[in-house]
Amino acid sequence: MKTLWAILVVLILLLQVRLWIGEGSFAQVWSLENSIAEQRAENAGLAARNDRLYAEVRNLRNEQGAVEERARMNLGLIREDETFFLVVEN
Numbered sequence: 001m002k003t004l005w006a007i008l009v010v011l012i013l014l015l016q017v018r019l020w021i022g023e024g025s026f027a028q029v030w031s032l033e034n035s036i037a038e039q040r041a042e043n044a045g046l047a048a049r050n051d052r053l054y055a056e057v058r059n060l061r062n063e064q065g066a067v068e069e070r071a072r073m074n075l076g077l078i079r080e081d082e083t084f085f086l087v088v089e090n
Contacts, residue, residue: 020026059066071077078084 018025060070
């Protein structure tokens with residue numbers, strides 16, 4: 001009878017070890033859940049960035065003024081009949 005109890009205790013301990021330490025354990029599940037949450041947060045940030053970029057592309061495709069504004073601000077371009085003034089602040 002004592003050996004049966006000893007075998008049962010050993011089996012229960014082995015099951016507990018696998019539950020807490022082995023593959024598919026609580027620790028591994030918690031770690032994976034944290035990784036999933038971090039990845040979802042990163043994906044949300046990237047999706048917001050993509051939305052901004054798509055809006056900018058639509059704006060540049062549909063409005064001539066947007067392209068002209070970009071050329072003026074980023075490239076320093078001016079039209080033939082314009083005079084360029086550079087204001088330098090101290």
